[in-house]
Amino acid sequence: MNKKHYQLPLIFSILLNLFVPLASAETTAIVGGTVVDLEGKSPISDAVILVEGDKITAIGKADDVNIPANAERIDASGNWLIPGLMNMHVHLGLILPGKMKAQLANESEAALALRMADAARNVLQAGVTTIRLPGDTAHADIALDRAIKKGQAIGPRIYSAGEAVTITGGHGSKKNGKANFDGPYELVKEARSQIMAGAKWVKILISGGIATDGGGLAAALMTPEEINAVVDAAHRFGAKVAAHSGSSVATSIAVDAGIDSIEHGYFLDEKTLRKMKKHGTYLVPTIVVSQPATEPFFKKIGSPAWYLKRRNEAGKAHFQALKTAIKVGVNIALGTDQLPHEPNDGTTATAREAQYYVEAGMTPLQALRSATIETAKLLGAEDQIGSLEVGKFADIVAVDMDPTEDIKALRNIQLVMKGGAVYRNKLGQ
Numbered sequence: 554m555n556k557k558h559y560q561l562p563l564i565f566s567i568l569l570n571l572f573v574p575l576a577s578a579e580t581t582a583i584v585g586g587t588v589v590d591l592e593g594k595s596p597i598s599d600a601v602i603l604v605e606g607d608k609i610t611a612i613g614k615a616d617d618v619n620i621p622a623n624a625e626r627i628d629a630s631g632n633w634l635i636p637g638l639m640n641m642h643v644h645l646g647l648i649l650p651g652k653m654k655a656q657l658a659n660e661s662e663a664a665l666a667l668r669m670a671d672a673a674r675n676v677l678q679a680g681v682t683t684i685r686l687p688g689d690t691a692h693a694d695i696a697l698d699r700a701i702k703k704g705q706a707i708g709p710r711i712y713s714a715g716e717a718v719t720i721t722g723g724h725g726s727k728k729n730g731k732a733n734f735d736g737p738y739e740l741v742k743e744a745r746s747q748i749m750a751g752a753k754w755v756k757i758l759i760s761g762g763i764a765t766d767g768g769g770l771a772a773a774l775m776t777p778e779e780i781n782a783v784v785d786a787a788h789r790f791g792a793k794v795a796a797h798s799g800s801s802v803a804t805s806i807a808v809d810a811g812i813d814s815i816e817h818g819y820f821l822d823e824k825t826l827r828k829m830k831k832h833g834t835y836l837v838p839t840i841v842v843s844q845p846a847t848e849p850f851f852k853k854i855g856s857p858a859w860y861l862k863r864r865n866e867a868g869k870a871h872f873q874a875l876k877t878a879i880k881v882g883v884n885i886a887l888g889t890d891q892l893p894h895e896p897n898d899g900t901t902a903t904a905r906e907a908q909y910y911v912e913a914g915m916t917p918l919q920a921l922r923s924a925t926i927e928t929a930k931l932l933g934a935e936d937q938i939g940s941l942e943v944g945k946f947a948d949i950v951a952v953d954m955d956p957t958e959d960i961k962a963l964r965n966i967q968l969v970m971k972g973g974a975v976y977r978n979k980l981g982q
């Protein structure tokens with residue numbers, strides 16, 4: 554990231570308030586806070602985290618870390634320090650059925666890109682410093698990722714799947730003459746073109762979904778040959794594959810094919826979840842979208858009756874599947890399928906999602922891991938992000954309660970740092 558870009562005159566920093574980094578000193582020392590241990594060991598109280606450039610260079614007790622004289626200090630006394638949160642199921646350009654769809658019917662690709670850039674800035678305000686995008690349109694997400702890396706736009710680290718690979722008639726299938734793909738040959742070609750455009754992931758939709766009327770939620774729509782072909786082709790390029798699936802049958806086929814993550818899992822049964830556990834396949838629950846806390850959101854956006862009905866029907870089974878997944882120990886990475894910062898139940902969708910995990914049986918520490926180190930492992934980026942360690946990116950969040958005691962701590966984000974730059978600072982306010 555180009556640091557110079559952020560050295561705005563003070564007056565601009567004030568005017569633009571939360572949306573530009575509030576500080577970007579070359580060396581920053583976060584002092585006085587308690588560093589949470591994600592392995593469940595004792596936390597480090599009265600800690601110092603030293604940040605130089607975009608990385609963590611020292612971490613330890615105040616007595617053990619030398620703070621350079623020129624370092625800028627951030628006083629995090631009374632707060633707990635955790636890695637930047639990650640959200641593995643985000644569509645920055647999401648358009649849901651209802652009023653919103655009508656309003657945005659003629660949105661140009663340029664307008665889409667700007668709407669997504671605005672969302673990306675707000676993602677950071679929710680304490681989310683890394684997102685995975687399993688399907689947006691026009692490759693605006695890939696352009697946005699590049700712009701953020703160049704310092705031309707502000708937002709989280711992005712892992713994109715480019716455009717979702719859809720089959721004719723299935724969930725998310727494209728209409729208006731846009732292409733869908735059928736059979737191993739076409740699917741492999743499309744997966745490769747997403748990778749060529751810059752996608753690090755490939756997204757397939759192997760069962761029906763809530764938001765479209767294409768196919769039953771529990772139906773296995775893609776054939777084993779099709780799923781095998783996409784997964785094999787993607788892995789040969791080092792890309793990972795995420796499958797939208799509500800179906801046990803479809804999921805079982807995908808797990809055999811070596812899929813990296815299953816999204817939603819509305820109707821997954823214990824047998825399938827045990828298979829996922831055995832193969833190490835990740836579940837990205839997006840539980841928040843089917844649960845009561847999100848009802849006001851769907852009413853607000855004017856969702857049609859058929860959609861609300863489908864959502865409520867899936868909700869109970871979805872929560873049961875999540876409970877079973879937690880019980881059998883499936884790898885879980887947090888994802889919302891709502892914008893990470895979307896207001897939900899007095900907090901954000903991301904914080905509410907984590908709270909649902911605890912309600913479904915996780916310990917607060919497990920829920921915190923699902924939003925940090927587990928997501929980093931799903932991305933294959935655990936050497937760079939996901940925990941507060943020397944050598945990793947300085948993606949750091951402060952909360953004013955101990956999140957290992959109560960996951961509701963995530964409801965109040967006090968400080969957000971990404972790559973050493975501060976994007977939100979309510980400490981001491």
Ligand SMILES: [Zn+2]
Nearest residue numbers: 642644687890
């Ligand atoms: Zn989605």
